[in-house]
Amino acid sequence: MTARVTMRDVAQAVGVSPMTVSRALRDDKTVSEKTRSRVRAVAAELGYVYDTTAQAFRTQKSGFVAVTLPSVNNANFADTFRGLSEAIAGSGMQILLGATNYRLEKEEELVRQLLTRNPEALVLTGGNHTDATRSLIKARGLPVIEMWDLPPDPLGHVVGFSNADAMATLVTHLAASGRRRLAFVGASEGADLRGAERRASVVATAQKLGLDDVAVIDAGPAPVSMRHGAAAVERLGARLSVFDALVCVSDTVAFGALSECRRMGIDVPGQLAITGFGHFDVAAVSDPRITTVDVNARLIGTEVARVLETVFSGASAPLEIEVAARLVPGETS
Amino acid sequence: MTARVTMRDVAQAVGVSPMTVSRALRDDKTVSEKTRSRVRAVAAELGYVYDTTAQAFRTQKSGFVAVTLPSVNNANFADTFRGLSEAIAGSGMQILLGATNYRLEKEEELVRQLLTRNPEALVLTGGNHTDATRSLIKARGLPVIEMWDLPPDPLGHVVGFSNADAMATLVTHLAASGRRRLAFVGASEGADLRGAERRASVVATAQKLGLDDVAVIDAGPAPVSMRHGAAAVERLGARLSVFDALVCVSDTVAFGALSECRRMGIDVPGQLAITGFGHFDVAAVSDPRITTVDVNARLIGTEVARVLETVFSGASAPLEIEVAARLVPGETS
DNA sequence: TTGAAAGCGTTACCAC
DNA sequence: GTGGTAACGCTTTCAA
Numbered sequence: 200m201t202a203r204v205t206m207r208d209v210a211q212a213v214g215v216s217p218m219t220v221s222r223a224l225r226d227d228k229t230v231s232e233k234t235r236s237r238v239r240a241v242a243a244e245l246g247y248v249y250d251t252t253a254q255a256f257r258t259q260k261s262g263f264v265a266v267t268l269p270s271v272n273n274a275n276f277a278d279t280f281r282g283l284s285e286a287i288a289g290s291g292m293q294i295l296l297g298a299t300n301y302r303l304e305k306e307e308e309l310v311r312q313l314l315t316r317n318p319e320a321l322v323l324t325g326g327n328h329t330d331a332t333r334s335l336i337k338a339r340g341l342p343v344i345e346m347w348d349l350p351p352d353p354l355g356h357v358v359g360f361s362n363a364d365a366m367a368t369l370v371t372h373l374a375a376s377g378r379r380r381l382a383f384v385g386a387s388e389g390a391d392l393r394g395a396e397r398r399a400s401v402v403a404t405a406q407k408l409g410l411d412d413v414a415v416i417d418a419g420p421a422p423v424s425m426r427h428g429a430a431a432v433e434r435l436g437a438r439l440s441v442f443d444a445l446v447c448v449s450d451t452v453a454f455g456a457l458s459e460c461r462r463m464g465i466d467v468p469g470q471l472a473i474t475g476f477g478h479f480d481v482a483a484v485s486d487p488r489i490t491t492v493d494v495n496a497r498l499i500g501t502e503v504a505r506v507l508e509t510v511f512s513g514a515s516a517p518l519e520i521e522v523a524a525r526l527v528p529g530e531t532s
Numbered sequence: 533m534t535a536r537v538t539m540r541d542v543a544q545a546v547g548v549s550p551m552t553v554s555r556a557l558r559d560d561k562t563v564s565e566k567t568r569s570r571v572r573a574v575a576a577e578l579g580y581v582y583d584t585t586a587q588a589f590r591t592q593k594s595g596f597v598a599v600t601l602p603s604v605n606n607a608n609f610a611d612t613f614r615g616l617s618e619a620i621a622g623s624g625m626q627i628l629l630g631a632t633n634y635r636l637e638k639e640e641e642l643v644r645q646l647l648t649r650n651p652e653a654l655v656l657t658g659g660n661h662t663d664a665t666r667s668l669i670k671a672r673g674l675p676v677i678e679m680w681d682l683p684p685d686p687l688g689h690v691v692g693f694s695n696a697d698a699m700a701t702l703v704t705h706l707a708a709s710g711r712r713r714l715a716f717v718g719a720s721e722g723a724d725l726r727g728a729e730r731r732a733s734v735v736a737t738a739q740k741l742g743l744d745d746v747a748v749i750d751a752g753p754a755p756v757s758m759r760h761g762a763a764a765v766e767r768l769g770a771r772l773s774v775f776d777a778l779v780c781v782s783d784t785v786a787f788g789a790l791s792e793c794r795r796m797g798i799d800v801p802g803q804l805a806i807t808g809f810g811h812f813d814v815a816a817v818s819d820p821r822i823t824t825v826d827v828n829a830r831l832i833g834t835e836v837a838r839v840l841e842t843v844f845s846g847a848s849a850p851l852e853i854e855v856a857a858r859l860v861p862g863e864t865s
Numbered sequence: 866t867t868g869a870a871a872g873c874g875t876t877a878c879c880a881c
Numbered sequence: 882g883t884g885g886t887a888a889c890g891c892t893t894t895c896a897a
Contacts, residue, residue: 203592205890216868221892229866246671251648253890256589257873259536272614277605284631293649296629298617315584316626338579425817454817461819481814484758484787486794538874549884554876562882586874590889 204247212241224249255317264292264507265318267309269301269325269391270422275477275496276324279346282500283322287507292319299324301391301421307332314339320507326350326357327392342510346499348393349521356510357519358502362393363400365492365524369446369474370404372490372526378444378472381405382414384431384456385448391421394448397476401446414442418452425481428455432463439463443471444532450475450482453489457531472532487530494524537580545574557582588650597625597840598651600642602634602658602724603755608782608810608829609657612679615833616655620840625652632657634724634754640665647672653840659683659690660725675843679832681726682854689843690852691835695726696733698825698857702779702807703737705823705859711777711805714738715747717764717789718781724754727781730809734779747775751785758814761788765796772796776804777865783808783815786822790864805865820863827857 206224210217215234222230223238230238241247255261264287268276284294295316297309307329310321314335320342326349328336336343336354343355350357373381383401385394398415405413416435418427428447432439432455439460447453453475460467467473467487475482478493502520509518539557543550548567555563556571563571574580588594597620601609617627628649630642640662643654647668653675659682661669669676669687676688683690706714716734718727735746749768751760761780765772765788772793780786786808793800800806800820808815811826835853842851 203890207890217890218868218892219866221890222867225892231866234866248672249648250650250890252585252588252594252650253873254892255585256875256889257891257893259873261585270614271604272607272610274605274607277610281603281605281631293628293645295626298614312626315582317583317585339581425813429817451813454814458817458819480758480784481787484762484791486791536874540874550874551876551884552882554874555883558876564882567882583874586889587876588889589873589891590875590877592889 203250204245205250206247209238209242209245209247212245213237259317261317261319262291262293263295263316263318264320264322265295265297265310265313265316266322267297267299267306267313267324269299271296271298273422274479275494278496279500279503282497283503284500286501286504290504290508290511292507301386303327303329303332307335310335320344320510322346322503322507323354324348325392326353326359328354342507344503344506346503347494348396349519353517353519356506356517358499358506358522359520360494360522360524362396363403365476365494366397366400366446367404368524368526369476369490369492370401370410371408372528373444373446373472373474373532374405374408374410376472376532378410378532380411380441380443381446382416382442382444383446383448384416384418384428384452386421386423387417387419391423391448394421394423397448413446418448423448423452425451425455425458428452428457429459430455432456432459436463439465439471445471445473447473447475450477450479450489450491453491453531454479454481454485457485457487457489468531474532478527482527482529490529490532491527492524493527495522498522536583537578538583539580542571542575542578542580545578546570592650594650594652595624595626596628596649596651597653597655598628598630598643598646598649599655600630600632600639600646600657602632604629604631606755607812608827611829612833612836615830616836617833619834619837623841623844625840636660636662636665640668643668653677653843655679655836655840656687657681658725659686659692661687675840677836677839679836680827681729682852686850686852689839689850691832691839691855692853693827693855693857695729696736698809698827699730699733699779700737701857701859702809702823702825703734703743704741705861706777706779706805706807706865707738707741707743709805709865711743711865713744713774713776714779715749715775715777716779716781717749717751717761717785719754719756720750720752724756724781727754727756730781746779751781756781756785758784758788758791761785761790762792763788765789765792769796772798772804778804778806780806780808783810783812783822783824786824786864787812787814787818790818790820790822801864807865811860815860815862823862823865824860825857826860828855831855 482489815822
């Protein structure tokens with residue numbers, strides 16, 4: 200393991216100053232064409248690797264955007280991440296990713312950790328944060344984007360949609376086709392805040408439309424998966440006949456529920472409607488296709504990238520970008 | 533936006549030297565208990581945030597582990613990432629993640645970029661890399677782990693399984709239950725290298741067992757999704773009756789194929805067996821459950837973390853850890 | 866078109 | 882138990 204090759208080494212080999220090497224490698228036009236190509240050649244030959252850490256230190260610009268997601272293990276959030284990564288790639292920014300596991304305390308810990316890396320911006324999922332998280336961020340005064348939600352009191356920029364509105368549309372759709380006895384299947388109270396918003400909206404909308412009181416079925420701790428959806432339906436067993444629609448917190452839960460219904464010989468949508476949320480592949484491909492809401496997860500990522508560009512180019516007024524969530528009727532309702 | 537609070541500021545406020553602050557914040561026992569708590573209190577009061585960039589620069593240790601994955605948008609790789617993140621969290625290492633989109637040239641570009649951040653180790657998916665990637669890494673002499681494969685000529689450590697063996701087991705299973713006319717459904721040649729290994733193994737094993745020649749069905753460019761699986765079956769139409777088993781490159785493709793078969797009224801597994809790969813949730817939950825191979829994606833991540841710990845604690849001999857992939861019989865075969 | 870000097874915030878090392 | 886000094890590799894700034 201030989202010592203690291205630095206600009207100084209390259210400079211020595213070429214017979215110029217480190218400063219000239221620095222400029223040459225950045226394609227600074229004030230360096231003569233000839234010197235630039237010499238420097239490039241020698242750098243390659245010596246196996247020189249640029250040190251971004253040193254650059255970040257010197258310029259006090261890390262080139263990092265810190266991002267927290269509840270989980271990568273969720274096709275929606277993964278889509279957002281991909282949209283963001285790909286759209287941001289050109290700008291030379293690196294994403295520093297952390298998963299909160301749907302827990303605000305974990306988010307706080309993560310933010311604390313991420314801030315020590317001097318990110319130039321912070322992207323958070325959702326509008327709920329601990330007080331400590333909020334003050335950490337405010338004290339730092341760096342650009343923040345909250346996504347996947349439309350928080351009433353945003354920390355900075357926002358790219359999201361109204362989970363409540365989206366769910367209201369879904370319930371209205373169910374009511375229009377004659378469903379009146381709804382059950383909401385989601386995670387236990389507490390962890391999944393967007394899920395909780397959806398639940399509250401289902402309950403409120405049903406009430407407004409004069410439907411029966413919504414039963415809330417606890418499918419387990421967040422994140423709730425396909426298995427949780429199936430298990431919840433299995434546990435309900437015969438009591439399922441009380442309902443004529445199962446409103447699931449996500450497509451994964453809905454798919455689990457749908458599969459279990461098949462096993463139990465329940466006719467979907469004949470006896471029971473099932474709806475999901477998120478427009479996951481599984482909803483579009485399953486037979487029957489699951490009625491769901493497309494939240495445009497990928498676009499959220501892309502839009503966040505656009506906001507970041509705006510921010511880095513000097514703009515300052517907080518942006519609020521609402522991404523449309525739309526009903527995608529399937530064959531389960 | 534006030535100037536950044538540094539150790540110097542804290543030192544001044546406490547009335548000690550920056551050096552003492554540095555030690556105190558690291559809970560160095562040579563600093564008196566009293567001083568340590570004073571320093572902590574003042575640091576909190578001033579809103580001091582530790583600068584990891586400066587530390588990384590000074591110590592020449594970045595605290596980063598660079599990881600490349602073909603895609604985050606794949607439950608298997610996401611599981612590996614999660615296993616790795618969670619297991620590594622305690623060590624204080626941060627993951628620097630990049631997605632290659634299943635392309636070696638993109639991997640090369642990523643590795644180049646990631647290396648400028650001085651990662652202390654590099655974790656790559658698969659054993660195939662461009663020559664440039666290989667020499668970049670070798671020149672740097674940093675610990676490397678290749679995962680998800682058992683490369684014949686590894687760059688360093690390995691945590692993986694044999695895609696070929698796993699697939700051979702699956703084909704043997706199909707042959708044992710009387711299937712003889714197999715079709716392999718996967719991505720187009722080129723991109724998905726683990727997929728290509730699986731394909732080759734299916735073809736070879738079928739030949740060895742005296743089955744009919746395997747038809748290779750191109751479901752599209754990697755990554756192939758549920759939709760691709762469904763579309764491939766739809767395109768086959770009546771020609772599907774030529775086969776008695778569909779061996780799919782992944783569970784997502786298998787699920788798409790299964791759903792389309794349902795729509796077309798094809799009896800699975802009566803007329804046609806379907807197998808997947810990866811033990812995704814969808815395989816275990818769907819009705820019928822899909823026969824698949826559990827590759828223990830999460831464990832791969834955990835084991836990579838263990839190897840990293842070993843490496844960071846000073847060990848040097850290349851480790852090769854084989855993670856068992858096992859057949860998970862379902863109801864589609 | 867090129868170079869010299871200074872410094873970003875932290876810590877290893879040695880001194881006291 | 883604490884402090885002074887120097888250095889990590891780069892780029893800003895000013896000078897030539």
